[in-house]
Amino acid sequence: xxxxxxxxxxxIRKDFGSFTALQDINLAIHKGEFVCFLGPSGCGKTTLLxxxxxxxxxxxxxxxxxxxxISLLPPASRDYGIVFQSYALFPNLSVADNVAYGLVNRxxxxxxxxxxxxxxxxxxxxxxxxxxxxxxxxxGQQQRIALARALATSPGLLLLDEPLSALDALERIRxxxxxxxxxxxxxxxTIMVTHDQEEALSVADRIVVMNHGVIEQVGTPMEIYREPxxxxxxxxxxxxxxxxxxxxxxxxxxxSMQLPCDGPDREVRVYLRPEDVLARPIAxxxxxxxxxxxxxxxxxxxxxxVHVASPALDDNKLIVYLSLNFLSEQSLHLGSSITLKLLPExxxxx
Amino acid sequence: MSVVLARPVxxxxxxxxxxxxxxxxxxxxxxxxxxxxAFLASPLLAILLQALQGHEGQFVWFDNFVDYAKxxxxxxxxWNSLWVSCVVTGVAVPLAFTFAYALTRSCMPLKxxxxxxxxxPLLAPSxxxxxxxxxxxxxxxxxKGWLQSLGFEQIYGAPGIVLAxxxxxFPHTLMILVTGLSMSDARLYEAxxxxxxxxxxxxxxxxxxxAKYGLISAALVTFTLVMTDFGIPKVIxxxxxxxxxxxxxxxxxxxxxxxxxxVAILLLTPAVLTFGVxxxxxxxxxxxxxxxxxxxxxxxxxxxxxxxxxYCCIIAGLMLAMLGMALxxxxxxxxxxxxxxxxxxxxxxxxxxxxxxxxxxxxTMAAGTALFGTVLVFVGAYLLEKTKGxxxxxxxxxxxxxxxxxxxGLVLGLGYIFFFNAPANPLNFLxxxxxxxxxxxxxxxxxxxxxxxxxxLKALDGEFEAVSASLKVPFFKTFWRVTLPVxxxxxxxxxxxxFINAMTxxxxxxxxxxxxxxxxxxxxxxxxxxxxxxxAAAMAVLIALSSTVAxxxxxxxxxxxxxxxxxxxx
Numbered sequence: 028x029x030x031x032x033x034x035x036x037x038x039i040r041k042d043f044g045s046f047t048a049l050q051d052i053n054l055a056i057h058k059g060e061f062v063c064f065l066g067p068s069g070c071g072k073t074t075l076l077x078x079x080x081x082x083x084x085x086x087x088x089x090x091x092x093x094x095x096x097i098s099l100l101p102p103a104s105r106d107y108g109i110v111f112q113s114y115a116l117f118p119n120l121s122v123a124d125n126v127a128y129g130l131v132n133r134x135x136x137x138x139x140x141x142x143x144x145x146x147x148x149x150x151x152x153x154x155x156x157x158x159x160x161x162x163x164x165x166x167g168q169q170q171r172i173a174l175a176r177a178l179a180t181s182p183g184l185l186l187l188d189e190p191l192s193a194l195d196a197l198e199r200i201r202x203x204x205x206x207x208x209x210x211x212x213x214x215x216x217t218i219m220v221t222h223d224q225e226e227a228l229s230v231a232d233r234i235v236v237m238n239h240g241v242i243e244q245v246g247t248p249m250e251i252y253r254e255p256x257x258x259x260x261x262x263x264x265x266x267x268x269x270x271x272x273x274x275x276x277x278x279x280x281x282x283s284m285q286l287p288c289d290g291p292d293r294e295v296r297v298y299l300r301p302e303d304v305l306a307r308p309i310a311x312x313x314x315x316x317x318x319x320x321x322x323x324x325x326x327x328x329x330x331x332x333v334h335v336a337s338p339a340l341d342d343n344k345l346i347v348y349l350s351l352n353f354l355s356e357q358s359l360h361l362g363s364s365i366t367l368k369l370l371p372e373x374x375x376x377x
Numbered sequence: 378m379s380v381v382l383a384r385p386v387x388x389x390x391x392x393x394x395x396x397x398x399x400x401x402x403x404x405x406x407x408x409x410x411x412x413x414x415a416f417l418a419s420p421l422l423a424i425l426l427q428a429l430q431g432h433e434g435q436f437v438w439f440d441n442f443v444d445y446a447k448x449x450x451x452x453x454x455x456w457n458s459l460w461v462s463c464v465v466t467g468v469a470v471p472l473a474f475t476f477a478y479a480l481t482r483s484c485m486p487l488k489x490x491x492x493x494x495x496x497x498p499l500l501a502p503s504x505x506x507x508x509x510x511x512x513x514x515x516x517x518x519x520x521k522g523w524l525q526s527l528g529f530e531q532i533y534g535a536p537g538i539v540l541a542x543x544x545x546x547f548p549h550t551l552m553i554l555v556t557g558l559s560m561s562d563a564r565l566y567e568a569x570x571x572x573x574x575x576x577x578x579x580x581x582x583x584x585x586x587x588a589k590y591g592l593i594s595a596a597l598v599t600f601t602l603v604m605t606d607f608g609i610p611k612v613i614x615x616x617x618x619x620x621x622x623x624x625x626x627x628x629x630x631x632x633x634x635x636x637x638x639x640v641a642i643l644l645l646t647p648a649v650l651t652f653g654v655x656x657x658x659x660x661x662x663x664x665x666x667x668x669x670x671x672x673x674x675x676x677x678x679x680x681x682x683x684x685x686x687x688y689c690c691i692i693a694g695l696m697l698a699m700l701g702m703a704l705x706x707x708x709x710x711x712x713x714x715x716x717x718x719x720x721x722x723x724x725x726x727x728x729x730x731x732x733x734x735x736x737x738x739x740x741t742m743a744a745g746t747a748l749f750g751t752v753l754v755f756v757g758a759y760l761l762e763k764t765k766g767x768x769x770x771x772x773x774x775x776x777x778x779x780x781x782x783x784x785x786g787l788v789l790g791l792g793y794i795f796f797f798n799a800p801a802n803p804l805n806f807l808x809x810x811x812x813x814x815x816x817x818x819x820x821x822x823x824x825x826x827x828x829x830x831x832x833x834l835k836a837l838d839g840e841f842e843a844v845s846a847s848l849k850v851p852f853f854k855t856f857w858r859v860t861l862p863v864x865x866x867x868x869x870x871x872x873x874x875x876f877i878n879a880m881t882x883x884x885x886x887x888x889x890x891x892x893x894x895x896x897x898x899x900x901x902x903x904x905x906x907x908x909x910x911x912x913a914a915a916m917a918v919l920i921a922l923s924s925t926v927a928x929x930x931x932x933x934x935x936x937x938x939x940x941x942x943x944x945x946x947x
Binding site: 080081082084085086087098099100101102103104105107108109111113114115117118119120128129131133160161162176177179180182 | 391392393394395396398399838839840841843844845846847848849850851855858859862863942943944945946
């Protein structure tokens, strides 16, 4: 990564009347990075993307792209390609005309345009669909064309505004991997807005988790998942068990369990991911082992969400992931008793 | 030691630099705002000023209104206008509701035909129904005896106005009620059936409440149309004075501009009220129906369907009788003594009375209105919907675009006299010109065109302009390559609407023509005044005929564009 960021946002703020959509956003994105803005609806992620595109105007703050101050530039003077959730393909133009839309204006020769269009269509996996109209394509195909159109002019920045939300589940998974492969091949700096954490975790180099107009955390998918910086991130990304506990004299007490913990004495919450509660392997004499009763089994196919309660946890309920095979091997069912083990190094305390 | 007070930090709203393309968009919308201010807002203000001014131009507060109230004859007209409008509303709305009910809630055959027949009154000036009624029930009418046996002395006056207005407003009332009744949710009826609800109870608990807003809207529109119509009371009103004919007499006959302006404001009041209520009601109506509603599909019921069809036959028969009589009378050599068909009235009207040139004027004006009206309205709507910046101009244009709906043609025409006839006005040279007639007609029918355009534009993806900007393609190129072709059907609709209305309008242009720029609808009025009823009927038939031909041509055009530009709809 180059030391000077490709896109640099300084103190971006956006007010809609008395409502503050974004407050003091600072973010640096490097050349060739794939960054996801992740957050619940209304967190300001789309507003931030639209400010980068010049489609909304920031209330205050500065934007630098490739060392150029773009804060006051109209959209047409900025350098980006954009793909919307609604595709926004021109319905009366053929696929080829759609892809060539930005090329025609640049006095490119007809032959060059034709070959560029063919190249782009091949790139997005739809060669030979030139003559079709957008209405004759499936949602996923339309989104691929929109992507080709956005990339046609070789922009320095690719903006994707929830590009997969309108597609069905299978198509969504396939296309997000295609977008990722394409992005790596072209090396184009990309920002994708999404509310789907799985999507963000699976494609991004870095994720920007946002909530209520502020950035909660910026990090790689692994950092975001394993080292959430705030309770919001821990709760929003992935599934988590939240248990009330206390810190007394350098020890975290919850239920009958004791773990070392820094800091003054206080009331805390323990954040524990379901996969960090193990049912095996458990050797005799292991620490942090407790007995629990199965209260509910949510069948999800190859594995199950198992709700357990334990006196060792002060009757706090936990959800753990157990494989279907394990459940049947051990002939576990409602009311069965089960031995579980905590991984103390994975526990987050806030 | 001095204390330096920290100055409060002033935050200036951040503004993006303007691309030359944005400046072009702002210049265009400023131009449209200018047109609407000059040809809509200013004439209306001129009326207001006129109403508050004395004869020497001094400001007299409400003296003119007081004078008006002290003139018993004029107060009588106000009363006449009010009660006639109420009676027509009371008769036409239930009749149209039943017709709309038959169209939407029964399985009778030939629905499209019935619907088409009820549109006949739209093809000719409203006074066609008045002329026709005179042939049926007038002094030498075919069925004068029927009328007298019902206890009416003569058709001239209130009875004629009520009857003719009922026929003339029927298509307008029907259109609103059909829309109101089409918005139904079949699930409500299924739920009611599951609970064993009687048909009557379903009607009063589901159908009527569902159509409530449509009914309110229809009643208000009917009332306003009748209140502000000029042609019918002029032709069949006899000595029965109403506000609309008063305005004409006061301004053209007596040159009493102040009183004329007062009457104009009286006419404006119900129209503005209607507009306000309608706006409110429309918002409610759309909110009421969720996107997931399943449209009601009527089930066949032989007896009920036959009753409904009989009813529709009667109404359609009346419409046809109206047109048929005008057609027949226009060919009758000398009514009622010699009914052998001849071209005499057509000859007389077109050649001797020089309606031929008036007819050409009408066609020119209608073509101009259709062409320039469609361009102006569509470009205006596009800039409003799809470009950003210049918020104040946008708000102004948005407001002025819906205002014409609330302004009766008569009032608009009067405003044009006051504004454009003023010697100090640099636009004075337009007065009496066909250009001004065309502009007046465009403004008069602006709102319906605007709403059609907005609906079509809203159906387009809102991000086209954003995508274009990111691809560095200026908005006008996207407008030309995408927006226009996609909206072609709506454009043709708008052009047809402008054309037909320009052919048939009387109320606004009646104040603005000169002998050289007289249009056909006015020529009919003049023929009627001169006692040439046959020629008047002939000319009205000609207008209806040209409207029909125009409609067919526009339909052909729509078919052709559909084939060449809408292939992608597949």
